[in-house]
Amino acid sequence: MYHIDIMTLFPDTVGDVLSESILGRAQERDYIRILTHQIRDYTKNKQKQVDDYPYGGGQGAILQADPLYQCWDHIRQERQCRPHTIYLSPCGKTFTQEDARRLAREYDHLILVCGHYEGIDQRFIDGYVDEEISLGDFVLTGGEIAAMAVADAVCRLIPGVLSHDACFEDESHWNGMLEYPQYSRPAQWHGMEVPKVLTCGDHKKVERWRRKQSILRTRDRRPDLYAQLDLSSKEDQKLLAEIRAEELLRPLPHPVYTVPATPELWASIPWPHTDAMPPHSYLLCHGPEPAACFSLEPLEAEDDLGIQDGKWSAPERSMLLTLHGQDPALLHTDLVDKLLDRAEELARQAGSPWLRMAVSKKDKELLAHMKAVNFQYRGNLEYQGARRVAYELRLK
Ligand SMILES: C[S@@+](CC[C@H](N)C(=O)[O-])C[C@H]1O[C@@H](n2cnc3c(N)ncnc32)[C@H](O)[C@@H]1O
Structure with missing residues (x-):
């Protein structure tokens, strides 16, 4: 059985929350035991006062070391062991799922210490606390919510508490990832x-x-x-x-159209592109601006461009599409889709049965896109001084 003792000024509230639902049932079935302890019961004064002003002055009071120690020592004697002791503190290391796993795996008994007011006397921490855990970079009124969070996260990893292990192995943070979205009825x-x-x-x-x-x-x-x-x-x-x-499918803000390139237009393109204008070149424009430049040149039936580890489907006339540059501001848009549509249209108008492509190996985005469209991979080739990948599409 996994045992957690919680030292707090609000034992009933904490105990009630941790006796509900899954953790409540797990306690009834003796997989875990969570007990709360009133720190006030360990004071030696009639008023059961547990706090006092800090030496050196400052805002508010802090919990004194002695009631904390007396309470801790009582638990230690009752359990006949020295449980791993954690102080919940905004100064602690931020709690993660990995910590929950570690605490569930390495110990069978924890003491969680909840501070209040402005915190607790450092000497109790130095003498009896093994680690400080924070819930995050924010400050709570008391350590109770943090202690309940830690107890809950640890207890649900104890064998038997959840119906089967997949319950938590599937969840956020188990494998360093967040969980996928979930849905239930109605559809x-x-x-x-x-x-x-x-x-x-x-x-x-x-x-x-x-x-x-x-x-x-x-x-x-x-x-x-x-x-x-x-x-x-x-x-x-x-x-x-x-x-x-x-x-890639974010729609371009303006309609697109193609214009045959001229050396003047080519020279005025503001983003990186092939220096010398290849024959049969076009600009794809959106609004008044050029968005991409490409060439569409007729290939003879026997021209396989020297594909090294594959070949075109059939030795027929075709149009060869090569992208020579695109506006980097338009990455992650449907620019490539639009360009392929226009190139298909131009190839059809020229009566070609095939649209073939030589995609630069450096153009990772276009290469990823080719896998998602209907073009077929045909091999690697060296073309216009660059290593490229050959693709083709049968035009119906
Ligand atoms: C108001 S806080 C004290 C903050 C302290 N004066 C400071 O500035 O670090 C009172 C108690 O709440 C608990 N607490 C506050 N923020 C916490 C956090 N982020 N994680 C865990 N416990 C926290 C601690 O037990 C702390 O003793």
Whole structure:
């Protein structure tokens, strides 16, 4: 049985809260025992006064060392051991799920000390406290809420307290990530729907969706945790590529159109792009500004561009699309989608059955995007002085 003794000026309140629901049932079934102790009962004065003004002056009073020690010593003698003693304090180390796991694993008996007023006499801390734990960078009136939080977080990890371990292994912070969003019945509520994937009955798809949501939440809400994550597995890399591709979809603010490039227009493009204008080049503009520049050149049927580890589907005439630059301010928009639409249109107008592409290996965003659209991977090639990846799309 895991044992927690809580030293406090409000034993009834703390005891009541920790006897409810899951922790209450776990106590009835003897998986855990949480007892509270009134610090006032250990004073030697009639008024049961436990606080006094701090030496050196200052705001308010602090809890005196002796009643704290007498209470602590009583617990120690009753338990016939020296329990690991924690003082809840804003000066402590911030409590994490890892601490909860450590406390559940390494001890079977804790004493939690709740301060009040302006804190407690340092000599009790120096003499009898093993560690100080803070709930976060804020100040509470007393240590009770922090002690209840620590007791709750530790107790639910004790075997038997929750129905099965997956209950907590699936949760936020267990594997350094935040939990995915959850939904329950009804499927439609206040005009909002449950994500379709959760009702499809395909367990694998559900797991994949949840992992993706966890990655997204952790990235957006807790960049500190995200930076520590290992997402190098093949599955996670696929999810990241999917996320990147989906995030390209922020709509551009203006309609887009293409104009054939001229050397003057090419020279006036304000963002980095291929220096010399290749033949058959176009500008994709949105509003009055150029958003991207690309070339669309006719390839002869037999021209395979020297693809090294693959080949085009069929030796037929085609149009070769190459992106020569894009406005970096328009990353994470649907610019690439729009550009592919325009290129398809131009290739169709030229009567070509294939649109082929040579994507620079450096253009990670475009490469991730190609996985999400209908273009097929065809191999690697060296083209116009750069290592590229060949893709093609059959135009119906
Ligand atoms: C008003 S606080 C004392 C604050 C103290 N004077 C200071 O500035 O560090 C009173 C009691 O609340 C508890 N407490 C306050 N903030 C806490 C936090 N962030 N985490 C854990 N316990 C806290 C401690 O037990 C503390 O003794």
